[in-house]
Amino acid sequence: MQKKIDFRSDTVTLPTEGMINAMMTARVGDDVYGEDETVTELEHKLSGLFNMEAGLFCPSGTMTNQIAIKCFTRPMDEVICDQTAHVYRYEGGGIAFHSSASVRLLNGPRGILSPGLIAPEINEDNIHYPNSSLVVLENTVNKGGGACYTLEQIEPIHALCKRNGLKLHLDGARIFNALVKTGDSAGNYGQYFDGISVCLSKGLGAPVGSVLLGSGETIHQARKIRKAFGGGMRQAGFLAAAGIYALDHHITRLSEDHFHAQLLADALANVSFVSEVMPVETNIVIFKMAEGYTAGSVLKSLAGQGILCGATGPDTLRFVTHLNVSADQITQAIELITRLKPVKDY
Structure with a gap:
């Protein structure tokens, strides 16, 4: 029987032998009680790598993105993103469902946004308009054929958001693909983003999981939202161990x-x-x-x-x-x- 060559997605990867061994020997506890050492290790490892204060392990990138959007918006706010963005197209209408926010869609080349595209779409303070509160970037851009941002492109977007009082979130579904391509340092990302979602179950090959990174205050709020979303996990260290192994062995x-x-x-x-x-x-x-x-x-x-x-x-x-x-x-x-x-x- 001919073996299939599966190019459908990098989500179809299976754990390697080394990853399975790491999972089976993980130290675990009840993570809802904050007692799973391996989950804590993964959260600290990634927050340190991206130079951010704290992290939160979740079942999926959709959950980390939606938690971040809920942290950074209030009802009647507006999220600015590209029209190809995963948070808009492929997360089940979650922005409206979870956060009661509207969405302002832009048309960046291959999904890549710039200050020139964003600035005209930031609403003035007017009772007729939703409050522009959050910009979401995606790196790499799925529907843009894996196009990626450099830090040189991100810095002026961050500066624009800061001047206008907007938060900036990164859907880092394939952030390590971007880092390998551009040669940029993960440690330089933390200064530009209020939230970063790091997916472990795509190119890195872990079976499950994403980590939301942010300030200690943001992650404290995010932890409560995760619980309300039903994302609190118990002995999740078996899954977190796969993420740690992926970070140690599958980036380069x-x-x-x-x-x-x-x-x-x-x-x-x-x-x-x-x-x-x-x-x-x-x-x-x-x-x-x-x-x-x-x-x-x-x-x-x-x-x-x-x-x-x-x-x-x-x-x-x-x-x-x-x-x-x-x-x-x-x-x-x-x-x-x-x-x-x-x-x-x-």
Whole structure:
């Protein structure tokens, strides 16, 4: 039976043998009582790494993002983000549901915002307008094909928010991919953001979990919100141990995923059923179908060859590389893609 090559997402990764061993030997306690040593170690490790005061381990990045938004807004406030942002598109309407805030959507190139885009959208103090209170950036940008911010781009956005009394939150779903790409230091991030969500279950390969970073006051509030969201976990150290292992062993290897993504992009740029490949910066490859083809038909043809991927629109597909796709599988996938002859839809 042909083994599937799974490019659907870097969330499909499975724990490595070393990670499983770390999980099985973790020191655990009841984290709701603050007694799980391994959870505390993970929270301290990440808050120290990003030079922030405290951290809070949660089941998912959606939860850390939504907790942060609730911490930084009040009902009738407005959140400013790109129209592609995960917090807006893929978190179940959580901004409205949890925080009763509206959203101001911008159109950054590949989802990357700038002060010039944000400044005109900050509302003046007027009874007719919601209060602009929070800007959310995403790094890397999922729907932007893994595009990433540099600290040089983030600094003036932080300065704009500070001048206007807005909070700044980072959805760091793939923040380590960005850091490996740009060479920036995680320790320099803390000075710019009021909250940072760090996901452990994507490229880093942990099975579960994200950590929200912020000030001691923010995390104190966030802990109570997590409880209300149903996110308080008991012997969560088994999961936190996987995150610690990932931070110790899986960051530098992300450059392999970036290299593999570029190889795939180069191959896709030379096949008849693809008209355009978005520039590759990290581990995401988004490509557009040529005239006569749809994402659905090409996805089905790829699946028939054992290559799994996902559609991001009616005429676009996405490949995501990760630690469970080997160099040999990349070579095999390129050979299959090069030979693939999907049937046109007209």
